[in-house]
Structures are given as structure tokens and as C-alpha cells.
Amino acid sequence: MSEITNFQGQTVSAETDVPADAQVAALIRSVGERVRRARELKGLPRRVVSELSGVSPRYLAQLEAGEGNISIGLLKRVAIALDHRIEWLVSEEDPWTSEVLKVADLYRASPAAVRARVLDLLEPEPPERLRARRICLIGLRGAGKSTLGALAGQRLGAPFVELNREIEDHVGMAVTEVMALYGQEGYRRLEAQAIDRIIATHDSLILAVAGGIVAEPDTYKTLLSRFHTIWIKAAPDEHMSRVRAQGDTRPMAGNPEAMEQLKSILQSRVTLYQRAEAMLDTSGKPLETSVQELLDLIRAHGFLDLG
Known part of the structure; x- marks a missing residue:
């Protein structure tokens, strides 16, 4: 079963029997909560994120409240302003507890030789x-x-x-x-x-x-x-x-x-x-x-x- 976890510890089912509109709404809420949490952890006022991303403070407020159906392009700008990757905001994994996302970040920051060894371990040739x-x-x-x-x-x-x-x-x-x-x-x-x-x-x-x-x-x-x-x-x-x-x-x-x-x-x-x-x-x-x-x-x- 695929799930989306929000910052209140709530789990939202994303199975196919859940209406598409409900899945979209859950994703928007999850993204908004992650944006808000990331901004607060970095100590950035909404105004600063707005200036860095080019997204209006009013729209950011709607996004954080789970009411703004933001486009991919604008969300990418917000992610850059928060110094995060866009997949970090939309992943079904909780970015603050997920070992998968942590490993992915470490992998991206590693030298080519280390990445090659990791691939050999995770996906060895037959x-x-x-x-x-x-x-x-x-x-x-x-x-x-x-x-x-x-x-x-x-x-x-x-x-x-x-x-x-x-x-x-x-x-x-x-x-x-x-x-x-x-x-x-x-x-x-x-x-x-x-x-x-x-x-x-x-x-x-x-x-x-x-x-x-x-x-x-x-x-x-x-x-x-x-x-x-x-x-x-x-x-x-x-x-x-x-x-x-x-x-x-x-x-x-x-x-x-x-x-x-x-x-x-x-x-x-x-x-x-x-x-x-x-x-x-x-x-x-x-x-x-x-x-x-x-x-x-x-x-x-x-x-x-x-x-």
C-alpha cells in the first residue's frame, strides 16, 4: 500500500480505491506542511522565501495551509529557495525520518568511486x-x-x-x-x-x-x-x-x-x-x-x- 505521512503523524492512503481528488488533496496538504516545516526549521520568514522563489507571500500562505494547488514550476522555485530537492517535498517518504531519502542525499554528495561501490552492492551484476x-x-x-x-x-x-x-x-x-x-x-x-x-x-x-x-x-x-x-x-x-x-x-x-x-x-x-x-x-x-x-x-x- 502506498501512503503519505504528514507532520501530525497522520497517514493518508494512496491506494487506487481512494478517489483521485482525495489523493490530490492529501498530496497538496503534505507538500504544504513540508514547505512550512522546512521554512520554520531554517528560520526563514515567508517574505524571504517569497523573494527567493518569486512566489507571492499570499500564495505561499495558501500553499502551507494546504489550499494552493501549486504548479510544478513554482514548486521547483520554492524547493530551491528552501535548499531542498523538489522530490523531497512530494515524496511519499517522510523526509525527516526516511532512511531512503537520507541515503539518496548521501549518495548524491559522494564521489563517483563511492557511488559505483554502492551500485555494485545494491544492484550487483548476475x-x-x-x-x-x-x-x-x-x-x-x-x-x-x-x-x-x-x-x-x-x-x-x-x-x-x-x-x-x-x-x-x-x-x-x-x-x-x-x-x-x-x-x-x-x-x-x-x-x-x-x-x-x-x-x-x-x-x-x-x-x-x-x-x-x-x-x-x-x-x-x-x-x-x-x-x-x-x-x-x-x-x-x-x-x-x-x-x-x-x-x-x-x-x-x-x-x-x-x-x-x-x-x-x-x-x-x-x-x-x-x-x-x-x-x-x-x-x-x-x-x-x-x-x-x-x-x-x-x-x-x-x-x-x-x-
């Missing part, structure tokens, strides 16, 4: 549009993210990017050097910056990220909100064998408990990986089967369709 056609493959090292991502990108005509390669190209050094020079914290900062660059420059791509990125709350939140995420999953022994097949013996070198550690890491991240929109288990499957299943999954979820 998740599908924010994610665009960006796909991110997550999962432990050795799951097959890079291999599957590159092949899927070729067949779908979408760019494929490895996040670590993007970092290396940007800073001009290998990730191992980045870690040695900046440490884990520095690497994570570069990782977050690289994701921001990718979001700004790509509306469509397949991205493969390092397995531990899901443990960085802010960065992972960005991935989940700005990418269609797919967990590429495999059995622990396959993770290990694939890494070793790539020539990386670090997981097993001098560490007989490497497999148990890998299982522990995987277990600790399961709930994080499960936040992805989709999951593909590559355990025990030929590469071509996994590629086809990834393509089918992407098409079935419409990840390359713009929402």
Missing part, C-alpha cells in the same frame, strides 16, 4: 555475467589442469593461460626465483595481481592455477566470482605419478612420506575444491577421454555462453 566466458581449472599439481586446459582451449577456440606463466612473463623471472626473492607472501601478491590483469583483459579464456591458490581466501573468492571454476580431480597416486612423469622428482626426493603428505594436503583442501561449480575426475582415464569429458562439461554448464 554471477554469470561477472564470470563472462572465463573458465578456471583448479586442483592439486598433477591433476592434469595444464594439459587438459591447453587441449580444450585449442578445440574451443579459447585462449589458454597458465597463471604461473603469466606471473613469470610479467616479472621476468621464474616462479622459483620469485619465491626465493619475495617469499610465499610476495608470490601470493603477484598471483592476485595476475588474476586481476587477466580479468581486465580477457572475457573468454581457460585458466589453470596452482593447487594452493584455494587456501588464499581473497584470491579464491575472486576466482569463484569472476570465473567458472572446475575442480580437476585425480587419485593421489595418479597425482604423484604424473608429476614424476613430467620429470619433477621433488615430491619423492629424500621424502619417503611424500605420498602421505600429498594425501593429507588433498584431504585438507577437499572442502575448498568442492566450492567449484563443477568437478571432473580424471582418475584411470585416457587423456582423450578426459578432454572430451571436459568439453562436454563446459558445454553442458554453458560456461562459454554469455549470461
Whole structure:
């Protein structure tokens, strides 16, 4: 139900079953009372408002008494003289108690950056549009993210990017050097910056990220909100064998408990990986089967369709 509240605390119904003439009369009374109250609060004699607005004192008196059916043009002059916006006088909200009008005034007085943030909070874009056609493959090292991502990108005509390669190209050094020079914290900062660059420059791509990125709350939140995420999953022994097949013996070198550690890491991240929109288990499957299943999954979820 739409209502008009006057300064005596009375509420006037503005529903369609109320005669139009009665609604107009109620609005005129409400406007007149607001004009009078605003003038008195500012300590302005009616004569001064008349001089500022060009509206005669006699007509202002009629308006404040709820007897003057003032034109929009004249009401605009009165609003300016009282240093108020015209909608403040005719709004169905009580201007002295309404949070809506207060927020509107604060919004108008705010810098553009603040107004943009307010709009994002009040009217965020649909998740599908924010994610665009960006796909991110997550999962432990050795799951097959890079291999599957590159092949899927070729067949779908979408760019494929490895996040670590993007970092290396940007800073001009290998990730191992980045870690040695900046440490884990520095690497994570570069990782977050690289994701921001990718979001700004790509509306469509397949991205493969390092397995531990899901443990960085802010960065992972960005991935989940700005990418269609797919967990590429495999059995622990396959993770290990694939890494070793790539020539990386670090997981097993001098560490007989490497497999148990890998299982522990995987277990600790399961709930994080499960936040992805989709999951593909590559355990025990030929590469071509996994590629086809990834393509089918992407098409079935419409990840390359713009929402």
C-alpha cells in the first residue's frame, strides 16, 4: 500500500480505491506542511522565501495551509529557495525520518568511486555475467589442469593461460626465483595481481592455477566470482605419478612420506575444491577421454555462453 505521512503523524492512503481528488488533496496538504516545516526549521520568514522563489507571500500562505494547488514550476522555485530537492517535498517518504531519502542525499554528495561501490552492492551484476566466458581449472599439481586446459582451449577456440606463466612473463623471472626473492607472501601478491590483469583483459579464456591458490581466501573468492571454476580431480597416486612423469622428482626426493603428505594436503583442501561449480575426475582415464569429458562439461554448464 502506498501512503503519505504528514507532520501530525497522520497517514493518508494512496491506494487506487481512494478517489483521485482525495489523493490530490492529501498530496497538496503534505507538500504544504513540508514547505512550512522546512521554512520554520531554517528560520526563514515567508517574505524571504517569497523573494527567493518569486512566489507571492499570499500564495505561499495558501500553499502551507494546504489550499494552493501549486504548479510544478513554482514548486521547483520554492524547493530551491528552501535548499531542498523538489522530490523531497512530494515524496511519499517522510523526509525527516526516511532512511531512503537520507541515503539518496548521501549518495548524491559522494564521489563517483563511492557511488559505483554502492551500485555494485545494491544492484550487483548476475554471477554469470561477472564470470563472462572465463573458465578456471583448479586442483592439486598433477591433476592434469595444464594439459587438459591447453587441449580444450585449442578445440574451443579459447585462449589458454597458465597463471604461473603469466606471473613469470610479467616479472621476468621464474616462479622459483620469485619465491626465493619475495617469499610465499610476495608470490601470493603477484598471483592476485595476475588474476586481476587477466580479468581486465580477457572475457573468454581457460585458466589453470596452482593447487594452493584455494587456501588464499581473497584470491579464491575472486576466482569463484569472476570465473567458472572446475575442480580437476585425480587419485593421489595418479597425482604423484604424473608429476614424476613430467620429470619433477621433488615430491619423492629424500621424502619417503611424500605420498602421505600429498594425501593429507588433498584431504585438507577437499572442502575448498568442492566450492567449484563443477568437478571432473580424471582418475584411470585416457587423456582423450578426459578432454572430451571436459568439453562436454563446459558445454553442458554453458560456461562459454554469455549470461
